[in-house]
Amino acid sequence: MCYKGYFKYLLVALLLFTAVTAVNAQNTIVTGFVTDAATKQPLSYVTVSFPGTTTGINTDSKGRYTLSTSNRSYTKLQVSFVGYKTSIIDITPGKEQTVNVKLQPDNTELDAVLIRRGKKKKYSNKDNPAVELIRKVIANKEKNRPEAYNYVEYKGYERLNFSFINVSENFSDKKFFRRYKFLLDNRDTTTVPGKNLLPVYLNEKVYQYYYSKNPERKKTTVLGEKGVNFGSFLDSEGIGVYFKHLYQNVDIYANSTVLVTNEFLSPISDAAPSSYKFFITDTIVVDNNKVVELSFTPRNTNDQLFEGSIYITLDGNYAVQKADLTINRKINLNWVKSMHIMLDFARNTDGRYYLSRSNTMADFGMSKNKKGGLFGQRLATFNNYVTNVPRPDTTYQGTQEITSDAVKHRSDDFWAQQRQDTLTGPQSKVYANIDSLGRMKSFRRTVDIASLFLFGYKQIGPFDLGPANAFYSFNPVEGFRLRVGGRTNVEFSKRVLLEGYTAYGFKDQRWKYFLSGTFSLNNSSIFRFPQHYIKVGVQRDTRIPGQELLFLREDNFLLSFKRGNNDKYLYNDNYRIDYLKEFSNHFSIGVGLRKWTQEPAGSLYFDNSINGLANRVHDLTTSEATLTLRYAPHEEFYQGKVYRKSFINKYPIITLNYTKGFKNVFRGEYDYNDISLNIYKHVFMKKLGEADIWIDGGNTFGQVPYPLLTIHRANQTFAYDPISYNLMNFLEFVSDHYASINVDQHFKGLLFNRIPLLKKLKWREVASVKSLWGGIRDENNPDLHPSLYEFPKESNGAPxxxxxxxxxxxxxxxxxxNIFKVLRVDLVRRFNYLDHANIADWGIRTRIQFIF
Structure with missing residues (x-):
């Protein structure tokens, strides 16, 4: 290489060094450790700040801190902690420096608490000024909430974005990824210092919010919404709903908040003094008002609690002026490496404080030690805050959230004016980049293959072929069963869904089939809430009476494996019309008409006695009208193309079903009425974890044979099912009146977190109990009425x-x-009716689940 070449590289290196030095010279970066001068032990949650400002940080569990600023007027560092003398240290602006601080214990009496040198006083709520302050905050919570006003309105802006973390810069140079260089080189290095972010998802919303106290009414009018579009291959809107559920609004004044499906107790909840330790760590002046910094940490690091600091006003309102919250890293939480929530409050004209900015950031990944993963941020800002100004009643009436397709097509000028927080350069390119990505054939092909493996469907133009896990299965009646089918997708139509399949059993040598058409009756997609559609379908297929699993299709290949004898099937012929209307308050009405023919298969039979003579019935036909009323207040869910997954919340889901059978209508053989009520509720139990509770009850009115009674949910597979009886045999119990309660308790590591090995494995305890009461009235007892079908028996006469x-x-x-983060294993015990033939007293059941 010639000297000119050396000189060129030397010049470039010199310029880079100069640039880096110039950038660093603009910032003051101070790092170090804070320790007790007497014991030499590190001090946690010590406040390190620049005096007279709100710029500061708390030391971590090892007493370490890093504080930086671009303001070169800061020349001093203040280190303060309750029970120690405040230390003021000179620093050099514009340089990176190490400052280790040894705090001297304060030997003076502070609010009747005596701090003795070299001896750490045990933490106590009694006579603790920090606890006295937090109790005043708790006592004043209600008046500091927006709902304390008779009327409230404001304009809100929300932004949700996700990025890959620390993706190698060499990726875009590899042959396979060169075509995606425009995406891979769009990196964000400013949002989170020290992290290289590759943004891949962005959603924004601007809205106007109105609140009326008497009567209480809330209304949100969406002014604009914008999100990335991955095309028809990925459900962008469904993904957005799921991401937003992970990042729910953090209300510091509520007793708890749910983040990543887990409940966290607020540091100013009613129970906070018994769950948190509080420390007064600083007093500062903000806008001529004195504010106390109150740091807090969990009493028990195993509990799902926050740690951090809140700033409390001393103006008599004891309001939160700022909050800095993090999730305790020691808790048993999957997939989340860290989470940081920053809440800022602004002062209203009446002196009260309202939330002006909420910023939640989280790192998601397989392991907390790996540098890669997914970074998510939910930013919400609020302005134009108006209180106690009434509007016309029409302002508050109607649905709680009003939106339309028009708001999703706002111009760039609209967003430039309405966006309350500026996008970074890489964020501003996400919309165009993802749009370009969705049009690339190579990306569409990759997603198509991934969709087949993950969701079981292969897209072929306007048609999705699948599901793959049902192509092949086997059972005692059909033998080997082959099935092929699919459904149309949005490329075919957003308002029409056609789906169907055909299947063939090589043992019974019968064809099965299903065909349905669903037609949307509103102007939105059939897959979107609120749904309003009519569905027409016909089906002929096998079914196990009493098998109603919560998670899997009956013809899923995995369900081919069952315990015990399970050769009692039905051939079902169904012709039906269903109508569904959902309302914005999550109340829905479903009406249906059905002609249903049941033909016994395998070793199942329909036998009765007529005039004392045995009679075998070939099939049973009924004609029914059904009514379903469902109410799920504040329900949120991920809406797939043919299914929904509800997200847990604290509200119950109530479902009422009514069925009327008509005799002599379309060959219907019986008149009867059937009514059932189901209530489901997820209960957050703080330290005891969470519980899923199902309460069921029903009654059948009229004399009918046992296939029209309630055949209770049984499960003879090896999978654990929360709503079925996992040690009950198929067709074992039938009732014309019944009541049940099922409780599935998740203790979230209540005991295991106290056992070192199990805590490291992050295993969690679960328990369940299921109880079923019921019976059959004399009118439906085949022993008393031989014209009814006799209960099935084994070939040897055993019931x-x-x-x-x-x-x-x-x-x-x-x-x-939480075994390997995805596996649940239960030891199941049946407690009674143990004299029944071919039953299992004990069993081991497993289930795959993805939980945080």
Missing amino acids: ITYALGSKPYVEGSVGIE
């Missing part, structure tokens, strides 16, 4: 089907979940 007696059926389980 298979029973009515419940005076005692309930009870089973329970204990187990471990």
Whole structure:
């Protein structure tokens, strides 16, 4: 290489060095450790700040801190902690420097608490000024909430973005990724110092919010919404709903908040003094008002609590002026490496404070030690805050959130004016980049293959072929079963969904089929809430009476494996029309008409006695009208193309079903009425974890054979199912009246977190109990009425089907979940009716689940 070449590289290196030095010279960066001068032990949660400002940070569990600023007028560092003398240290502006601080214990009496040198006083709530302050904050919570006003309105802006973390810069140079260089080189290095972010998802919303106290009404009018579009291959809107659920609004004044599906107790909740330790760490002046910095940490690091600091006003309102919250890293939480929530409050004209900015940032990844992963941020800002100004009643009436397709097509000028927080350069390119990505054939092909493996469907133009896990299965009646089918997608139509399949059993040598068409009756997609559609379908297929699993299709290949004898099937012929209308308050009405023919298959039979003579019935036909009323207040869910997944919240889901059978209508053989009520509720139990509770009850009015009674949910697979009885045999119990309660308890590591090995494995305890009461009235007892179908029996005459007696059926389980983060294993025990033939007293059941 010639000297000119050396000189060129030397010049470039010199310029880079000069540039880096110039950048660093603009910032003051101070790092170090804070320790007790007497014991030499590190001090946690010590406040390190620049005096007279709100720029500061708390030391971590090892007493370490890093504080930086671009303001070169800061020449001093202040280190303060309750029970120690405040230390003021000179620093050099514009340089990176190390400052280790040894705090001297304060030997003076502070608010009747004596601090002795070299001896750490045990933390206590009694006579603790920090606890006295937090109790005043708790006492004044209600008046500091926006709902304390008779009327409130403001304009809000929300932004949700996700990025890959520290993606190698060499990726775009590799042959396979060169075509994606425009995306891979769009990196953000400013949002989070020290992290290289590659933005891939962005959603923004601007809205106007109105609140009326008496009567209480809330209304949100969406002014504009904009999000990335991955095309028809990925459900962009559904992904957005799921991401928003992970980042729910953090209300510091509420007793708790739910983040990543877990409940966290607020540091100013009513129970905060018994769950947190509080320390007065600083007093500062903000806008001529004195504010106390109150730091807090969990009493028990295993509990799902926050740590950080809140700033409390001393103007008599004891309002929160600022909050800095992090999730305790020691808790048993999957996939989340860290989470940081920053809340800023602005002073209103009446002197009260309102939330002006909420910023939640989180790192997601397989392991907390790996540098890669996914970074998510939810930013919300609020301005134009107006209180106690009434509007016309029409302002507050109607649905709680009003939106339309028009708001999703706002111009760039609209967003430039309405966006309350400026996008970074890389963020501003996300919309165009993802749009370009969605049009690339190579990307569409990759997503298509991934969709087949993850979701079981292969897109072929306007048609999705699948699901793949049902192409092949087997059972005792059909033998080997082959199936092929699919559904149309949005490329075919957003308002019309056609789906169907055909299947063939090589043992029974019968064809099965299904065909349906769903037609949207509103102007939005059939897949979007609120749904309003009519559905017409016809189906002929096999079914196991009493099998109603919560998560899997009946013809899923994995369900081919069952315990015990399970050769009692039905051939079902269904012709039906269904109508569904959902309302914005999450109340829905479903009406249906059905002609249903049941033909016994395998070893199942329909036998009765007519005039004392045995009779075998070929099939049973009924004509029914159904009504379903469902109410799920504040429900949120991920809406897939043919299914929904509801997200847990604190509100119940109530479903009422009514069925009327008509005799002599379309060959219907019986008149009857059937009514059932189901209530589901997810209960957050703080330190005890969470519980899923199902309460069921029903009654059948009229004399009908056992296939029209309630055949209770049984499960003879090896998968654990929360709503079925996992040690009950198919067709074992039938009832014309029943009540049940199922409780599935998740203790979230309540005990295991106290055992070192199990805590490291992050296993969690689970338990369940299921109780079922029921019976059959004399009118439906085939022993008293031989014209009814007799209960099925084994070939040797041993009974298979029973009515419940005076005692309930009870089973329970204990187990471990979160094995390898995805596996749950339960040991299930059946407690009674143990004299029934071919039943299992004990069993081990497993389930794959993805939980935080």
